[in-house]
Amino acid sequence: MTQANTTLDDRYTLQQGRVLLSGTHALVRLPMLQHQRDRAAGLDTACFITGYRGSPLGGIDTALWQARQFTERHAIHFTPGVNEDLAATAVWGSQQTGLFDDATVDGVFAMLYAKGPGIDRSGDALKHGNTAGTSRHGGVLVLAGDDHTCKSSTSAHQSEFALIDAMIPVLHPAGAQEFLDFGLHGWAMSRYSGLWAGMKLVSETVDTTTSVLIDPQRPRIVLPDQALLPPEGVHLRWPDSALAKEERLHRYKIDLAQAYARVNMLDRVVIDSPKARLGIVTVGKSYLDVRQALAQLGLDEAGAADLGLRLYKVGMPWPLEPSGLLDFAEGLDEIFVVEEKRGLIEPQIRDLLYDRPDERRPRVVGKKNTTGEVLLPSWDELSPAMIATAIAARLETLGGAGDLVKRARALERRLKAAQQDAGPVARIPHFCSGCPHSSSTRVPHGSQAFAGIGCHYLVQSMDRETLTFTQMGAEGANWIGLSPFRATEHVFVNIGDGTYVHSGLLAIRAAVSAGVNVTYKILYNDAVAMTGGQPFEGSPSVPAISMQLYGEGLRRIAVVSDEPEKYGAGADFAKGVTIHHRSELDAVQRELRTVPGVSALIYDQVCATEKRRRRKRGSMVDPPKRVFINEAVCEGCGDCGIASNCLSVMPVETEYGLKRQIDQSSCNKDMTCIEGFCPSFVTVEGVERRKPEAANLDLLLAQPLAEPDRPGLDQPWSIVIAGVGGTGVVTMAQILGWAAHIDGLGVAVLDQIGLAQKYGGVTSHVRLSREVEGLHASKIGVGEANLLLGCDLVQCASTEVLTRADATRTKAFINDHAAPTGAFTRDPLAVVSPVPLLDRLEHVTVGTFARDMTAWAEILFGNSIAANMMLLGA
Incomplete structure (x- = not known):
């Protein structure tokens, strides 16, 4: 059924029906639904939300701010945390409301958000808060964001075990x-049991936009027998002794969480068979991957049941509810546990089955098979193709695989081929045009620097003598342990302004205490650019x-800035602070590295992307000044690229050889390219770029457009969009998603960004189906793509994208404009050749349509940013 009257506000206002939500938007809608339930139950409650941003929960604060007009109607109080452990402590405080006579509400239900490392660092606060308990009409939901593939992190993480250490139940x-x-369910279980409730969220589910059913009656919540509760209750109280809290936690609360999971069927059988032999137990994203794996093997639910498969979907992986699992295990020969990262469910199943007699105790495999060989790895992520291969292997062992083994081996061959094919060129994330870090992360000849957390982390791939890094907030603390054992007497340490406020000041204090020689470079960019340009706390x-x-x-x-003049004589700096223009950076650093002990350089320049946003909004002056290169004078030496480290300095082929030009569409007017001291540069002031002739567009729009042939959607139809971060790839995917939603189709859109928003590769996966129930894994698997939209030739020809194509059905529409990679800023000859990349595409597609959409966008719209939307309409 079409959704003709759909608006973006439906995310937060639609009371019943289907709405298109990303994982982040669903988390914003969630407390509104809880508040509505409380009001319907006659409770006057409020919600308290706090935490610290980080992938995959990097945009939740922005989404909450954008939805303020809706959250305020539901008594939602949002206060971002300075860091995760202080935020967790604030959540603990929200549950203490009932201890005081002047409380203004019946209870406060709280939401804490943090990425995996933030959960790790908050262990003490989590344990104290959870042991103390929740209020009767309050409850705590801990959102743990896990980046399993380390797309936007310094280490892959898995938060369940940190939550388990605090004895916090985990929903997935x-x-x-x-x-x-x-x-x-999490808030209801938290209120019933007195426990905080954890909810594990992985990148692939948070970053997927899909059709969601809003229903005031969903889910139906059932509370277990009140007789299970101890006479004194389970909720937070004062005074309360440490040992009394520990006893309640161990003696009652965990059992109460399991009882809640049992009566609400958080774990359930999805596929059953009267002749079941192999039982698959899975959870979260892995459940979607298992369903996709079965589809890749040609199995629907009936086919799976006919082969003797039984599928159990776990909703609460810890503590695993025993009775449902034991009922599921009856009659099985083997249980195969499919879960990403370290095994959590698998050892619990073994414990539950241990006391059963041999004839009622199926074998349990998961991370390893019965001979001790790796079956599913505990590193990186699992894919449907990997799982399909493993399922076929287990069925073959049991003697009933049929043709599945042949299909699985074909998938396995494609997987191995993909792992061996690195591709001719890669689009590695790079600083945005005009990024302050292109200047600020330079060090003088003979010096070294240590990297920090933030966009400036990318400097490690840029030949700038920047080595190693630490976890967030510990920048430079490694030098305390390293410096006594090296001949080098001094290093620079990069630390972002957001990290400095989060916890980085403590690392500086530690360096002072240790008496090491170090210069901290505090990179003050006035925004948390890594996660979307938010203000830092x-x-x-x-x-x-x-x-x-x-x-x-x-x-x-010392303070170094691109605008030192903004600090007049009345600026309230500390004693002895000196102010410098950024052109003096090298000299200032040479002086600072001779200063004994700890010194600091504050590099003050607004984030280029944030500066561009502010200029568009009119909140920052857009200087009427542009830089051009006279190609007749340019010798193609590349000094301008080396001086600026900027990818707006582009290669251009002329009849006299390879020259340079400035991409006016992406240029952020930082002007460091002119520091190459080249006579070919021309600075033009007081003018704007000429707009294209309206006749060009009129002629284009006058052409009649035929209606396209629409696929039947008997099977899900899959589109991969590949491009460069910051050029509108995600926007294209969202437009397709909303169009499908308005047409009443099932749709899932996965945006894989990570660090790629910084001039690296971005890939969006769009799946369409007649019904949303026909969609499982949102990431398009090996050979599953029907269409490739190549906004960037390099990214589209990458192994990550090409493995999605199939030479018998995939069509490709490509912008064959060969945009340079970050290597071009360091090597003047590192120009991308489109020919080998197009050859790779033509070998794996049934047809490839390639045009220079960038050139056409410049001609028709005067801005290359329109190229992707033109490709979408091609």
């Missing part, structure tokens, strides 16, 4: 629909930071 939803269902000014550093004992502090 498989997508946006279950974000809502399990989130409401507290937003201390550059003068305020200088005062903090002076208070920590630093006596040599």
Whole structure:
């Protein structure tokens, strides 16, 4: 059924029916639904949300701010945390409301969000809060964001074990629909048991947009028998002794969580068979991958049952509810556990089956098979193709695989071929045009630097003598343990402004205490660019930071800026601070590296992407100044690219050889390219770019467009969109998703960004189906793509994308404009050749249509940013 009256506000206002939600938007809608339930039950409650952003929960704060007009109607109080452990402590405080006579509400239900490392660092706060308990009409939901593939992290993480250490039950939803269902269950279980409730969220489910059913009656919540509760209750109280809290936690609360899971069927049999031999137990994203794996093997539910498969979907992986699992295990020869990363469910199943007699105790395999060989790895992520191969192997062992083995081996061959094919060129993430880090991360000849967390982390791939890194907030602390054992007497340490406020100041304090020689370069960009340009908490000014550093004992502090003149004589800096233009950076650093002890350089320049946003909004002056290169004078030496480290300096082929030009569409007017001291540069002031002739567009729009042939959608139809971060790839995918939703189709859109928003490769996966129930894994698997939309030739010809294609059905529409990679800023000859990349595409597709959409966008619209939308309409 079409959704003709759909609006974006439906995310937060539609009371019943289907709405298109990303995982992040579902998390914003979730507390609104809880508040509505409480009001219907006669409760006057409020919601408290806090946490610290980080992939895959990097955009939740922005989404909450954008939805303020809706959240305020539901008594939702959002206060971002300075860091994760302080945020967790604030959540603990929200449950203490009932201890005081002047409480203004019946209870506060709270939501804490953090990425995996933030969960790790908050162990003490989580344990204290969970042991203390929740209030009767409150409850706590801990959102643990896990980046399993390390797309936007310094290490892959898995938060369940940190939550288990704090004895917090773990829910693991498989997508946006279950974000809502399990989130409401989480608060209900938290209120009933007195426990905090954890909810594991992985990148693939958070970053997927899909159709979700809003229903005031969903889910139906059942509370277990009240007789299970101890006479004194389970909720937070004061006074309360540590040992009494521990006893309640161990003696009652975990059992109560299991009882809640049992009566609400959080774990359930999805596929059953009267002749079941192989039982598959899975959870979260892996459940979707298992369903996709069965489809790749040609098995629907009836086919799976006919082969003797039984499928059990776990909703709460810890503590695993025993009775449902034991009922599922009856009559099986083997249980195959499919879960990403370290095994969590698998050892619990073995424990539950241990006391059963041999004839009622099926074998349990998962991470390893019965001979001890790796069956499913505990590293990286699992794919449907990997799982399909493993399922076929287990069925073959049991003697009933049929033709599945042949299909699985074909998948396995494609997987191995993909792993061996690196491709001729890669689009590695790079600083945006005009990024302050292109200048600020340079070090003088003979010096070394240590990297920090943030966009500037990318400097490690840029030949800038920047080596190693630490976890967030510990920048430079590794030098304390390293410096006594190296001949080098001094290093620079990069630390972002957001990290400085989060916890980085403590690392500086530690360096002062240890008496090491180090210069901290505090990269003040006035925004948390890594996760979307949010303001960092507290937003201390550059003068305020200088005062903090002076208070920590630093006596040599320098400020370097692209606009030093903005600091007049009245600026309130710490004693002895000197102000410099960025052109003096090298000289300032040479002086600072001779200063004994800890010194600091605050590099002050607004994030280029944030500057571009502010100029578009009119909140920052857009200087009427542009740089051009006279190609007749340019010698193609590449000094401008080396000086600026900027990818807006583009190669251009002329009759006289390879030259340079400035991409006016992406240029952020940083002007560092002119520091190459080249006579070919021309600066033009007081003018704007000429707009294209309207006749060009009129002629284009006058052409009649035929209606396209629409696929039947008997099977899901899959589109892969590949391009460069920051050029609108995600926007294209969202437009397709909304169009399908309005047409009443089932749709799933997965945006894989990670660090790729910084001029690296971005891939969006769009799946279409007649019904949303026909869609499982949102990531398009090996050979499953029907269409490739190549917004960037390099990314489209990458192994990551090409493995999705199939030479018998995949068509490709490609922008064959060969945009340079980051290597071009360092090597003037590192030009991308389109020919070998197009050859790769033509070998794996049934047809490839290639045109220079960038050139056409410039001609028709005067801006290359329109190229992707033109490709979408091709």
